Amino acid sequence: MDEKQSTIVIVSNRLPVKIVRTGKKSELIPGSGGLVTAFAPVLRDRGGIWIGWDGDASGQSHKKLFTKESTAIGYLLRPVSLTPLEVQLYYEDFSNGTLWPLFHDFLDRCQFQPETWDMYCSVNKKFAHAVANNSNPGDLIWVQDYHLMLVGKCCAELGIKRKTVFFLHIPFPPWDLFMRLPWCKEIIDGILHYDLIGFQTERDRWNFIRCVRRLFPGALVSGPQRSQLIEYDGRITRVGAFPISIDFEGFNQHASSQEVADEAWYIHERLPERKLVLGVDRLDYTKGILERLKAFEILLEKYPDIHDKINFIQVVVPSRTNVKEYQEMKCTIDETVGRINGRFTHHDWVPIHYIYRNVSRRELVAYYRTSEIALITPLKDGMNLIAKEYCASSVETDGVLILSEFAGAAQQMGKSSLLVNPFHVEAVADQLHKAYYMDEGERKSRMRKLRAEVRRNNIFRWMEHFLSAAGMPLPKPHSTSTDSSDD
Numbered sequence: 001m002d003e004k005q006s007t008i009v010i011v012s013n014r015l016p017v018k019i020v021r022t023g024k025k026s027e028l029i030p031g032s033g034g035l036v037t038a039f040a041p042v043l044r045d046r047g048g049i050w051i052g053w054d055g056d057a058s059g060q061s062h063k064k065l066f067t068k069e070s071t072a073i074g075y076l077l078r079p080v081s082l083t084p085l086e087v088q089l090y091y092e093d094f095s096n097g098t099l100w101p102l103f104h105d106f107l108d109r110c111q112f113q114p115e116t117w118d119m120y121c122s123v124n125k126k127f128a129h130a131v132a133n134n135s136n137p138g139d140l141i142w143v144q145d146y147h148l149m150l151v152g153k154c155c156a157e158l159g160i161k162r163k164t165v166f167f168l169h170i171p172f173p174p175w176d177l178f179m180r181l182p183w184c185k186e187i188i189d190g191i192l193h194y195d196l197i198g199f200q201t202e203r204d205r206w207n208f209i210r211c212v213r214r215l216f217p218g219a220l221v222s223g224p225q226r227s228q229l230i231e232y233d234g235r236i237t238r239v240g241a242f243p244i245s246i247d248f249e250g251f252n253q254h255a256s257s258q259e260v261a262d263e264a265w266y267i268h269e270r271l272p273e274r275k276l277v278l279g280v281d282r283l284d285y286t287k288g289i290l291e292r293l294k295a296f297e298i299l300l301e302k303y304p305d306i307h308d309k310i311n312f313i314q315v316v317v318p319s320r321t322n323v324k325e326y327q328e329m330k331c332t333i334d335e336t337v338g339r340i341n342g343r344f345t346h347h348d349w350v351p352i353h354y355i356y357r358n359v360s361r362r363e364l365v366a367y368y369r370t371s372e373i374a375l376i377t378p379l380k381d382g383m384n385l386i387a388k389e390y391c392a393s394s395v396e397t398d399g400v401l402i403l404s405e406f407a408g409a410a411q412q413m414g415k416s417s418l419l420v421n422p423f424h425v426e427a428v429a430d431q432l433h434k435a436y437y438m439d440e441g442e443r444k445s446r447m448r449k450l451r452a453e454v455r456r457n458n459i460f461r462w463m464e465h466f467l468s469a470a471g472m473p474l475p476k477p478h479s480t481s482t483d484s485s486d487d
Ligand code: ADQ
Pocket: 033, 034, 169, 170, 244, 280, 282, 317, 357, 358, 359, 360, 361, 364, 381, 382, 383, 384, 385, 386, 389
């Protein structure tokens, strides 16, 4: 590419769009996640590029489709095509079958197979080639997440001199777990080729530093805790914690809209005189769905005073539906819901409402707004945006957040929520009972603090902090929210 003004190049496993086929025609549907919301205005302003897999596991190229569509969304999308074998070994097996369980402390679920590691290295190289073909010296290359930890090193090996920075969305494990990975040294060495590494929490940053010290005793770690520098092999890498967040005002405004108010009213109208407890998760063993159902069962066993007066609404968003382990997990959840409902249902009261599908954004925000209690109890989670979205949508400011101490979000939201150990299901049941009877004054006081926290530390501020640490501060603030409190 020719030399031109520096831009931001986002590199992630998936592009923020989906290819949808209608008959013989294919078209792109833009994504709506938090990352797209945060990145889109900056990419548009600076004429940025997003590189990622197009999501088609057949290896078919869709370049023409992307060229046309990218003009319409205001920044360029550059697809990386993956063959079926690459998808299987790099994505399914190594990223999701080794790194995901290892980084979430599920060692017994990890598979360690050299051929999957080899494919991980080779696909990371493929992404580095895409960076080389779509960027200029002076551009900032911002790589996202655990699928692509080696892209910075691969770029260096290709002789591509760019500032490359990295953000890990999932937790970083403690060193004694991480060291079980046969390729642990190669991963740390790879990550140390980035100029800046961002983690969700201080605990993740600290775990990473411990691994560096163990595996590379010659590395020099210096600087204040919040912004440490690692000097190794002639390179300097900055390391920090940058807790990711959400578009607070986006959720707040949507939750205040008439369409959501109507939907929220409709949900509660069908369940009169009941308090609603809400759980929302992608189907995954890290989210603690079964433990949460068990906690709800104990609540019903132990506290008959709330029978008929409470409903648990568990939304499970389908995920990895082609993987046997996930299909089995879904069956176990189905059975557990059926068993608990079979045990406690009577007259017109069915205690658990179980939704297994993709709900619309309007429906999701309506559930957030109208549920008196959110039960967010992952066994381990990098951040957990549901917790933040619930608070931003709690416009009556009277919802109670019950939050796992093992979610990254607990670092900022722990004080004003009811913090629980999700493995201690009896204690979760007790906190649910406490939340049910919590008086209005305490509910409001806690929720106001939670909302103020998410409002202040929103996704735009996250972006500003990260880019500023990367040495590329934004020309003007992109934040849509102010620090003033309406609550
Ligand atoms: P996840 O584990 O996927 O991501 P999580 O933080 O739980 O993410 O957020 C899920 C997102 O999906 C939320 O923004 C939510 O609004 C959205 N969502 C939920 N139901 C939906 C539905 N039916 N349709 C569409 N969208 C829906 C990883 C890490 C997390 C980390 C995030 C961000 O595992 O710990 O918080 O990245 O860094």
